[in-house]
Amino acid sequence: MSTAHVRAQRELRISAPANIVFHLFTPKGEELWIDAWRPRYIHPQDGTTVCGMVFATGDGPEHTLWQLVEFDTARRRSVYARTTPGARIGTVTVEVDALDPISSRALIRYEMTALAEGPVLAPYLEPAFSQLIDGWEATIRERLPMLIAALA
Numbered sequence: 001m002s003t004a005h006v007r008a009q010r011e012l013r014i015s016a017p018a019n020i021v022f023h024l025f026t027p028k029g030e031e032l033w034i035d036a037w038r039p040r041y042i043h044p045q046d047g048t049t050v051c052g053m054v055f056a057t058g059d060g061p062e063h064t065l066w067q068l069v070e071f072d073t074a075r076r077r078s079v080y081a082r083t084t085p086g087a088r089i090g091t092v093t094v095e096v097d098a099l100d101p102i103s104s105r106a107l108i109r110y111e112m113t114a115l116a117e118g119p120v121l122a123p124y125l126e127p128a129f130s131q132l133i134d135g136w137e138a139t140i141r142e143r144l145p146m147l148i149a150a151l152a
Contacts, residue, residue: 010133
């Protein structure tokens with residue numbers, strides 16, 4: 001596999017209805033469970049999740065610009081375009097399916113291209129990528145009652 005372009009995906013199983021799980025993976029939803037996630041909303045400024053929204057994360061060399069290019073609540077599918085100038089550019093796709101009325105599967109896919117030499121794609125290579133997503137699953141599981149209450 002070339003490290004100039006990487007496609008990584010991982011599946012999470014979450015004991016919550018699909019509509020709640022889908023909203024856990026919006027910028028506002030992630031603020032509820034990722035302690036370091038502090039998006040700065042550019043459009044709309046209140047952070048309402050809509051197709052075309054733009055926000056920024058990180059600082060310095062990890063300053064990243066994001067745009068929500070697809071937001072299909074009926075299919076529970078989101079696609080974000082993101083760029084960390086001088087480092088990487090790509091997409092993040094989230095697809096959520098109901099396994100039954102109270103449990104869901106979330107597929108998280110990153111497709112990233114390096115814009116520089118060096119380890120700019122290291123977070124999307126194994127085992128780092130699986131460790132990251134497994135950490136997300138553990139955090140969500142730990143905080144699930146609070147998350148369900150916040151999004152219900």
